[in-house]
Amino acid sequence: MTRKYLMVGNWKMNQTLSEIDTFFKTLNEVGVKYSCDMKIGIAPQAMHLSTCLNKIGTTDIVIGSQTCSEYEGGAYTGELAPKALKELGCGFTLIGHSERRTIYGETDKEINAKTANALSSDLDVILCIGETLEEREAGKTIEVVMSQLEGALTKGEKAIEFTGNQLTIAYEPVWAIGTGKTASPEQAEEVHAEIRKFLKATYGDAGQDIFILYGGSVKPANVKELLAQPNIDGGLVGGASLEAESFAALCNATK
Numbered sequence: 001m002t003r004k005y006l007m008v009g010n011w012k013m014n015q016t017l018s019e020i021d022t023f024f025k026t027l028n029e030v031g032v033k034y035s036c037d038m039k040i041g042i043a044p045q046a047m048h049l050s051t052c053l054n055k056i057g058t059t060d061i062v063i064g065s066q067t068c069s070e071y072e073g074g075a076y077t078g079e080l081a082p083k084a085l086k087e088l089g090c091g092f093t094l095i096g097h098s099e100r101r102t103i104y105g106e107t108d109k110e111i112n113a114k115t116a117n118a119l120s121s122d123l124d125v126i127l128c129i130g131e132t133l134e135e136r137e138a139g140k141t142i143e144v145v146m147s148q149l150e151g152a153l154t155k156g157e158k159a160i161e162f163t164g165n166q167l168t169i170a171y172e173p174v175w176a177i178g179t180g181k182t183a184s185p186e187q188a189e190e191v192h193a194e195i196r197k198f199l200k201a202t203y204g205d206a207g208q209d210i211f212i213l214y215g216g217s218v219k220p221a222n223v224k225e226l227l228a229q230p231n232i233d234g235g236l237v238g239g240a241s242l243e244a245e246s247f248a249a250l251c252n253a254t255k
């Protein structure tokens, strides 16, 4: 078993330049215990990627984007080319976040193409999946999550090829995002265990080593019990990643 923990802050459309300055200064003062057991990532708004890359200094923090294009390059106004993100120094990209799926109408087809494009540019992918409240209440959680996994990874037009930890899955129940309602550790583990089954059935031994993050109102008060679950390998965190104190508490939680 080579899996360790991964804690990723998804800053969404938050943080100004001065707030980022304060964040990194405070993070430095509060102190994150960087260790080989814990990988840490931050996904700021695209215009702040270079600033964040400069600010991480000698820490082990990896900077990534919140989305990327399904195309390699060319006339796609407003889009982000994985190749250029990689060259800039980014280590990963989120793909298929529920806000991208629901607000911007991203489809499984696009998510599959984005995933293939990012991986072929050597950019790690954090693939986000998760059900709505309506789907959960209709008893369709596993069906929805499996169909999103298949759509992105196994049944799409583009073949998905990766090695090692280039692919991470983030299970984010939509009803728990930004609502303060966290899935209970047992509710989250139930879905994570199904995701693990899918990954092992699809990728064999490599499926055992793929990180599965939980996202949805993760905070210092609930992170330890979530991480105590066998198939929860870390968190994808919105609100609680914006303040350095709470982000540091999350990153130090596994110690």
Ligand code: 13P
Pocket: 010, 097, 172, 176, 177, 178, 179, 180, 215, 216, 217, 218, 236, 237, 238, 239, 240
């Ligand atoms: P919150 O932690 O604010 O619920 O957001 C979760 C999320 O969407 C991370 O991608």
